[in-house]
Amino acid sequence: xxxRVDGQEVETxxxxxxLEVARVPTxxxxxQTETRGLCRLCLVEANGRLVPxxxxxxxxxxxxxxxxxxxxxLRKTLLEWLFLTTDLSLAPELRxxxxxxxxxxxxxxxxxxxxxxxxxxxNPFFLRDYARCVNxxxxxxxxxxxxxxxxxxxxxxxxxxxxxxxxxDRPLPETPCVFCGNCVQVCPTGALRPLSLEV
Amino acid sequence: MRTTCPxxxxxxxxxxxxxxxxxxxxxxxxxxPNHGALCVKGRFxxxxxxxxxxxxxxxxxxxxxxxxxxxxxxEALDFGAERLLEVLKRRGxxxxxxxxxxxxxxxxxxxxxxxARALLGTNHVDHCSRLCHSSSTAALSRSLGGASMxxxxxDIGKTDLFLVVGSNTTETHPVIAAMIKKRVxxxxxxxxxxxxxxxxxxxxxxxxxxxxxxxxFLLNAMARYLLEEGLWDRAYVEAxxxxxxxxxxxLEPYTLEAAEEATGVPRERIAEAARLYATTPRAGxxxxxxxxxxxxxxATAQALVNLALLTGKVGVEGAGLNPLRGxxxxxxxxxxxxxxDVLPGYxxxxxxxxxxxxxxxxxxPLNPTPGLRMTEVFEAIPQVEAIYLIGEDxxxxxxxxxxxxxxxxxxxxxIVQDIxxxxxxxxxxxxxxxxxxxEKDGTFTNTDRRVQRVRRVLDPxxxxxxxxxxxxELGKRLAKALGRPWREYPHPEAIWEEVRxxxxxxxxxITYRRLEAEGVRWPCPHEHYPGEAVLFRERFNTPSGxxxxxxxxxxxxxxxxxxxxxxxxxxxxxxxxxxxGTLSRNSQLNAAYPELKVEVNPLDAARLGIAxxxxxxxxSRRGRIRARAWVTDRTPEGVVYAPFHFAEAPANRLTLDAxxxxxxxxxxxxxAVRLEKVD
Numbered sequence: 001x002x003x004r005v006d007g008q009e010v011e012t013x014x015x016x017x018x019l020e021v022a023r024v025p026t027x028x029x030x031x032q033t034e035t036r037g038l039c040r041l042c043l044v045e046a047n048g049r050l051v052p053x054x055x056x057x058x059x060x061x062x063x064x065x066x067x068x069x070x071x072x073x074l075r076k077t078l079l080e081w082l083f084l085t086t087d088l089s090l091a092p093e094l095r096x097x098x099x100x101x102x103x104x105x106x107x108x109x110x111x112x113x114x115x116x117x118x119x120x121x122x123n124p125f126f127l128r129d130y131a132r133c134v135n136x137x138x139x140x141x142x143x144x145x146x147x148x149x150x151x152x153x154x155x156x157x158x159x160x161x162x163x164x165x166x167x168x169d170r171p172l173p174e175t176p177c178v179f180c181g182n183c184v185q186v187c188p189t190g191a192l193r194p195l196s197l198e199v
Numbered sequence: 200m201r202t203t204c205p206x207x208x209x210x211x212x213x214x215x216x217x218x219x220x221x222x223x224x225x226x227x228x229x230x231x232p233n234h235g236a237l238c239v240k241g242r243f244x245x246x247x248x249x250x251x252x253x254x255x256x257x258x259x260x261x262x263x264x265x266x267x268x269x270x271x272x273x274e275a276l277d278f279g280a281e282r283l284l285e286v287l288k289r290r291g292x293x294x295x296x297x298x299x300x301x302x303x304x305x306x307x308x309x310x311x312x313x314x315a316r317a318l319l320g321t322n323h324v325d326h327c328s329r330l331c332h333s334s335s336t337a338a339l340s341r342s343l344g345g346a347s348m349x350x351x352x353x354d355i356g357k358t359d360l361f362l363v364v365g366s367n368t369t370e371t372h373p374v375i376a377a378m379i380k381k382r383v384x385x386x387x388x389x390x391x392x393x394x395x396x397x398x399x400x401x402x403x404x405x406x407x408x409x410x411x412x413x414x415x416f417l418l419n420a421m422a423r424y425l426l427e428e429g430l431w432d433r434a435y436v437e438a439x440x441x442x443x444x445x446x447x448x449x450l451e452p453y454t455l456e457a458a459e460e461a462t463g464v465p466r467e468r469i470a471e472a473a474r475l476y477a478t479t480p481r482a483g484x485x486x487x488x489x490x491x492x493x494x495x496x497x498a499t500a501q502a503l504v505n506l507a508l509l510t511g512k513v514g515v516e517g518a519g520l521n522p523l524r525g526x527x528x529x530x531x532x533x534x535x536x537x538x539x540d541v542l543p544g545y546x547x548x549x550x551x552x553x554x555x556x557x558x559x560x561x562x563x564p565l566n567p568t569p570g571l572r573m574t575e576v577f578e579a580i581p582q583v584e585a586i587y588l589i590g591e592d593x594x595x596x597x598x599x600x601x602x603x604x605x606x607x608x609x610x611x612x613x614i615v616q617d618i619x620x621x622x623x624x625x626x627x628x629x630x631x632x633x634x635x636x637x638e639k640d641g642t643f644t645n646t647d648r649r650v651q652r653v654r655r656v657l658d659p660x661x662x663x664x665x666x667x668x669x670x671x672e673l674g675k676r677l678a679k680a681l682g683r684p685w686r687e688y689p690h691p692e693a694i695w696e697e698v699r700x701x702x703x704x705x706x707x708x709i710t711y712r713r714l715e716a717e718g719v720r721w722p723c724p725h726e727h728y729p730g731e732a733v734l735f736r737e738r739f740n741t742p743s744g745x746x747x748x749x750x751x752x753x754x755x756x757x758x759x760x761x762x763x764x765x766x767x768x769x770x771x772x773x774x775x776x777x778x779x780g781t782l783s784r785n786s787q788l789n790a791a792y793p794e795l796k797v798e799v800n801p802l803d804a805a806r807l808g809i810a811x812x813x814x815x816x817x818x819s820r821r822g823r824i825r826a827r828a829w830v831t832d833r834t835p836e837g838v839v840y841a842p843f844h845f846a847e848a849p850a851n852r853l854t855l856d857a858x859x860x861x862x863x864x865x866x867x868x869x870x871a872v873r874l875e876k877v878d
Contacts, residue, residue, distance in 0.1 A: 031229065031235075125239070125791070147236050148377050178373065181243060185227060185237070194243070196787070197223050
């Protein structure tokens with residue numbers, strides 16, 4: 001099938017996601033975890049409508065734009081708010097992206113930080129530092145349907161209080177967790193990280 | 200830098216990040232076989248090379264009773280060669296055994312068996328597969344003419360029904376278990392045959408809780424039922440198999456009623472499992488130690504082979520017969536000829552044509568008599584006077600520990616080549632410190648025949664050297680004294696080049712250069728060939744090209760429960776540990792599972808007044824160990840389950856050394872024990 005991306009004609013296969021033909025930043029998307037459509041960084045304009053490239057299938061004749069003024073402004077704001085509310089000091093790639101889009105988080109003044117909770121150290125292998133979490137859900141999906149089928153992680157709370165944790169917030173050793181660390185590998189912000197990196 | 204995980208046979212690709220001499224993080228690349236996923240061992244257990252128990256310099260014992268003392272490499276290698284030559288001269292090649300390691304690389308295994316055969320002239324060559332899948336390989340070899348998974352791991356995504364027998368996959372091959380469970384979430388069915396409520400049983404669509412050791416009866420009954428119902432693949436059986444009529448007649452006693460009686464599984468469920476397996480075209484069988492570690496291990500694996508042939512499942516995409524291999528390079532160790540009856544590539548030592556090929560390559564005459572198997576070698580001490588043991592801890596992993604220790608004490612000369620001190624090191628007369636997987640180059644072959652690179656990330660600590668270097672240096676000294684040729688290799692790649700030359704049809708197309716991108720599966724005869732995914736599509740690797748049915752019948756366990764020893768002890772592994780524990784207990788993993796826990800059914804616990812977490816003693820006719828009771832209905836009534844990873848409480852102090860008559864695998868899955876409370 002053929003479609004146009006930023007004026008260029010491209011060819012792709014049936015069922016392909018727009019993400020496969022459009023070069024756009026992503027955060028929540030991860031090929032192994034099947035997470036999609038949460039962070040909105042990959043929004044593109046398709047026939048005039050804004051849609052997430054990671055959750056939209058390519059269609060014959062579609063006209064896709066990836067870098068309009070509107071999209072740039074949107075991504076800039078999204079990134080600024082991520083930095084305002086979350087400790088992203090262990091996410092250098094996001095910092096680079098913020099700079100690429102000319103983001104200035106300070107321009108919004110003081111906003112409530114999402115969660116100031118202490119890092120949880122409840123197992124011998126990795127810690128959970130939710131002050132660094134952007135709720136991308138990759139860890140939840142890696143643990144559940146995406147890879148392991150273990151379901152030791154779930155989202156809890158709403159709005160600014162929402163974050164992934166264990167069912168009933170139990171310590172990990174009291175959950176079905178098998179400590180495969182696949183959640184740690186897919187975490188984009190260092191919210192989940194090996195204890196061996198700490199010393 | 201990318202390398203291959205050294206734990207199980209899945210062969211996950213890993214990228215360990217080393218900072219200041221420590222592994223600080225392990226990531227997995229998005230390539231086969233694991234596509235970015237790992238289990239706890241690969242993710243957090245790769246720090247054992249930094250353990251304080253590393254062997255850092257050679258040590259030797261001048262005479263029995265003397266202490267081990269530090270030696271230079273020169274001194275140690277000369278000493279080893281002299282002692283081996285002395286035994287060879289006095290007693291002949293039959294008095295020497297060489298055990299290459301399924302934890303070392305293909306190149307190292309190839310070299311070690313070459314040293315045994317081309318220099319010492321002995322076929323007493325074997326490896327730890329004797330203790331795990333030797334019964335599967337026996338059954339698969341005689342029926343199909345090949346001993347490996349018939350289907351690739353990618354086929355899991357194309358399989359509509361999994362028949363998993365005696366495999367605690369979620370703990371022993373966690374990444375494969377995750378793939379299977381994911382496929383089941385997409386709608387595939389999962390039939391699990393296991394006495395224990397494992398993670399696989401939890402995910403199963405149909406769980407058949409057989410009594411321990413009755414799988415064979417169940418599988419025979421499934422076959423008989425399918426024949427009766429006409430649910431078998433007549434065309435396949437006629438075109439592709441032989442020995443059917445005789446086998447069919449042998450199934451007479453295995454009615455569903457008799458099977459229910461023998462296995463404890465209701466007849467309707469046996470029939471349902473048989474029906475589902477037979478009527479799903481893409482139905483794959485997977486199995487592990489629950490099938491193999493019995494005195495009827497070969498027979499049980501054979502029953503599974505028979506069932507798959509009856510229903511036309513071999514040589515078919517998404518189906519097949521798939522033994523899940525334990526060690527990182529156990530497939531490769533077999534491929535490279537670490538077996539007493541075959542040379543590299545599985546050609547029999549007894550066949551002149553096979554020998555002639557290797558005689559031409561190595562420039563020496565070869566011994567035509569198959570050697571002893573590992574379990575038999577230990578029995579043959581002190582007729583066997585010298586053992587060159589690489590990367591293995593038989594004191595923890597062999598059955599009936601006290602007996603084995605007595606044998607090792609009676610052994611005149613033992614070389615232990617290992618990376619870490621373990622329970623066998625104290626018995627050594629010569630200790631050769633080896634490099635770990637992080638400190639050398641080479642290849643491992645995983646469970647689905649994929650040859651993958653192992654890359655040097657670090658320098659070996661102290662004076663440790665790669666196994667290939669050690670074997671090469673020892674060989675050099677033997678060759679000089681014996682006046683035999685012995686090639687020297689500058690790098691493992693040169694050894695691999697010789698393997699390609701030795702096995703052109705199997706490995707000819709696999710080069711280090713190709714392995715840069717990702718692993719390649721054998722058989723692979725040409726460099727432009729992708730490697731065979733599904734084996735036996737057209738013909739089997741037997742002289743007639745057909746697969747053969749073999750009638751098999753259950754036999755009772757060697758040591759059934761009795762009044763004094765009323766429980767059946769079943770040994771195995773847990774998620775956090777690896778075999779004898781040499782690796783995992785010297786890693787971060789030990790913190791998650793520091794001591795032995797023995798699973799006891801709540802009904803048995805209540806009867807004996809044992810509380811969860813209470814210390815108990817498990818006692819067999821051969822010894823006793825102390826453990827903590829884990830009261831759980833994972834394990835059925837009358838059975839206790841003990842992992843064998845704990846040197847301070849070794850489950851193999853309890854097990855018995857009864858062997859399967861064909862493969863000589865020990866019956867690790869059934870010994871009689873009693874439980875005692877501790878005051």
